[in-house]
Amino acid sequence: MITIEHITKKFKKLHALDDVSAAFRKGQVVSLVGPNGSGKTTLIKSILGIVQPDAGQIYFNSKPIQSEVAYRDKIGYMPQIGRYPDNMTIGQVISMIKNIRNHGTRKLDEELIEQYGMHALMEKNMRSLSGGTRQKVSAVLAFLFDPEVLILDEPTAGLDPLASEILKEKIMREKEKGKLILITSHILADLDELTTDVMYLQDGKLRLYQSIGKLKELTGEERLGRAIASVMKSGYVQPTEQSGAIVKSMEVRYA
Template identity: 30%
Template sequence: MNGEHICIEITNVSKIFKKTTLLDNISLQIEEGKTYGFVGYNGSGKSLLFKAICGLTKIQEGQIIVNNEQIGKDTDFINNAGVIVETPNFIPSLSGIENLRLLAEIQHTISDKEINEALVKVGLESHKDKKVKHYSLGMKQRLRITQAIMENPKILILDEPFNGLDKDGIEIIHRLLLKEKSLGKTILLTSHHENDIDTLCDVVFEMNNGKIEANTKGASK
């Protein structure tokens, strides 16, 4: 790996449910400061792999180490990461910023200043006081991205972050993720759109039937 720092190491990981192998002996090394794309059809294992990395689903074989902590042993859940893999339970009767304040109370590491800065980055600042029940699908997606970035995590794990976004929204989030990468963040993402992958990713893994079938892009741009 040319001396690069490995921040996520996945070794011989398998997940089996009711005798069906959902993740099949996956081994990967994720280098700090790069963006990794995972592509494949629905059900290929992309989302499940992301959940395993985050500690949101248990694996039967292998190990996942994130920043020298083994998931499920040293820590139950990934630390210092912004995650979109399951839809957060935003409270519809509260505004966008009120929902973010509630989420921020879990870690107690940021204030309204950081929340507002994140809202500006995703282009949602003018709608922050609107109740979430009045948000469009795209606005809810921007709110999900806001909660992922607002605590300035070192790692972003984003499952289909562009779902529901219009053309302008996609461009805003492309710029945001390129900026996050320039700041040394490590990003893992999935997308069904080739342009997202081509624009953002240094390395692309193709998944099929719970396996990594190919690395479809070079180790660096």
């Protein structure tokens, strides 16, 4: 579904991404993990077309994203920090995004609106909201259009335990539908039940991309957090030839 070929991006002297190649397919829940500044957010923004790589190419359903901007309609994005007009209410923001993206034909997924009790908050101004409530708005908008792909950047950050659990259960249901889901999180315990594959970035380089089962076998650890800590301590780098069908010569593009 999404193929990344030799992506490189520099910000002045900082190498945010350094020759990163990978492919993501339907049914995967890929946890993008790594230290701060490892390139996770730059990779996400490159997929979304927000950041333009210096070199390399990204394909969505075999088409270069630069020539097929409509691919963004198939993605639901939840940023780490949602930024919305302060003078608008929650209801106005949701209505505005519906008008921009829905085109009057798309079936809406309003499950999180119900589960988060958002109907009672629709008249609240965005400027008055807590960080957790803003995060709920971002979650609602990410899932609202029933997208084929979900990209969730620190989705549980700022959420209380109940709201976080509601969101994780929602992600599980979307996983069961066979959607492609990319998640970043520093709270690795949140990812244990969700993850099918792990991509570990460090200093802009792809250090490891494995199924969760293979990662646990490689490290001898059952919990994702411990497995990643083991990789970080060991300085392990996955040889390209061991990446199998996911990171090979990229002759096959997943659809």
